[in-house]
Amino acid sequence: MHGDIFEDPTDLRRNASMKLSIIARQLRTHFDQSVARLGVTRSQWTVIAVTARHPGVTQRTIAKALEISEASAGRLIDRLCADGLLERRAKDDDRRAHAVFLTEAGQAITSRLGEIARANEDVAFKGFNEDDLARLNALLDAISENVGRS
Numbered sequence: 001m002h003g004d005i006f007e008d009p010t011d012l013r014r015n016a017s018m019k020l021s022i023i024a025r026q027l028r029t030h031f032d033q034s035v036a037r038l039g040v041t042r043s044q045w046t047v048i049a050v051t052a053r054h055p056g057v058t059q060r061t062i063a064k065a066l067e068i069s070e071a072s073a074g075r076l077i078d079r080l081c082a083d084g085l086l087e088r089r090a091k092d093d094d095r096r097a098h099a100v101f102l103t104e105a106g107q108a109i110t111s112r113l114g115e116i117a118r119a120n121e122d123v124a125f126k127g128f129n130e131d132d133l134a135r136l137n138a139l140l141d142a143i144s145e146n147v148g149r150s
Helices: 012-038 042-053 059-066 070-082 104-124 131-150
Strands: 087-092 094-102
Touching: 012 042, 012 070, 012 104, 042 070, 042 087, 042 104, 059 070, 059 094, 059 104, 070 087, 094 104
Parallel strands: none
Antiparallel strands: 087 094
């Protein structure tokens, strides 16, 4: 991106903001293209990822985590259950709610998603050492805190 139209030395903050937006889009696009061969969409793999991190999660919690409606989360879960990647089980403490779990096929997809994520991270962070990554994470945390407070 060096030397492109967004490079304006008089406004480094605007330049950084634009680059963050562009890089986020590039990372999403690259990952989505890499994952496409698994036969899952972005919406589907995000539900799989949340369920992998929190086995027994509810539809409501998935919706909140992904910032989507409960109805949308329900449709995604229904589809992933039909595809054999997730399963619903009755919750012991609430008969109205269902807990969502990965099936064996869902666990296999999760392993592949992890491998693809690592390969994408290798590309994105090529040439970065641990100090670079620690500093980048600290800066991104500070931006996130600032935006979260506003």
